[in-house]
Amino acid sequence: MKKTIFLIILFSVLNIGQTQDPFQITRLKYNGGSDWYNGQSEEVNLLNFIAANTNIKVNPQYSFVSISSDDIFSHPFLFMTGHGNIIFSDDEAARLRKYLENGGFLYVDDDYGLDKAFRREIKKVFPYKELKELPFNYGLYNVFYQFPNGVPKIHKHDSKPPQGFGIFINKRLVVYYTYESNPSDGWDDQPVHNNPQSKRIEALKFGTNLVIWALTQ
Numbered sequence: 001m002k003k004t005i006f007l008i009i010l011f012s013v014l015n016i017g018q019t020q021d022p023f024q025i026t027r028l029k030y031n032g033g034s035d036w037y038n039g040q041s042e043e044v045n046l047l048n049f050i051a052a053n054t055n056i057k058v059n060p061q062y063s064f065v066s067i068s069s070d071d072i073f074s075h076p077f078l079f080m081t082g083h084g085n086i087i088f089s090d091d092e093a094a095r096l097r098k099y100l101e102n103g104g105f106l107y108v109d110d111d112y113g114l115d116k117a118f119r120r121e122i123k124k125v126f127p128y129k130e131l132k133e134l135p136f137n138y139g140l141y142n143v144f145y146q147f148p149n150g151v152p153k154i155h156k157h158d159s160k161p162p163q164g165f166g167i168f169i170n171k172r173l174v175v176y177y178t179y180e181s182n183p184s185d186g187w188d189d190q191p192v193h194n195n196p197q198s199k200r201i202e203a204l205k206f207g208t209n210l211v212i213w214a215l216t217q
Contacts, residue, residue, distance in 0.1 A: 034082035
């Protein structure tokens, strides 16, 4: 009963918070040589899962925007991934900082090999802020589906424990970064990574939590 009441309140908040345009996840295009464009079914599958399991209105289409473009300010949820190097120019770092300071949200998923470059480049965006690992009781991990151990382990990588890190502005989570977890691989079409269906569902549920948390902050 309590969960039912919570969901009614949550969906009311989401409906009030949404614009007339359906919600869309936008891939962030960046320089440096990494494959920012890989796995283009990921966002589509996640958005379709969200549409089937919540009343959030979505636009389940693949979309991207360049970090150097003013168009980023028209996209409330940016998604960044890849396997290699990242380079932010000073102008791009300033643009991304302005975007985040003015209500934007960035989710970064290390698709293996992104960690060193991302940590280096995010320092250009926020020189005086640190990526902080989120505790397992942080709201993102239980806002809709329950993840009592924090971010789930979807892809093996180096067999290290999965971790979720955040950067905050005035207590609002503006950057969320998953390492040694790779939920976005679980969003991809099943034949791409041959993940068990249970892992795919786990990843899609986690992505749903992430979107709900971003929309309600």
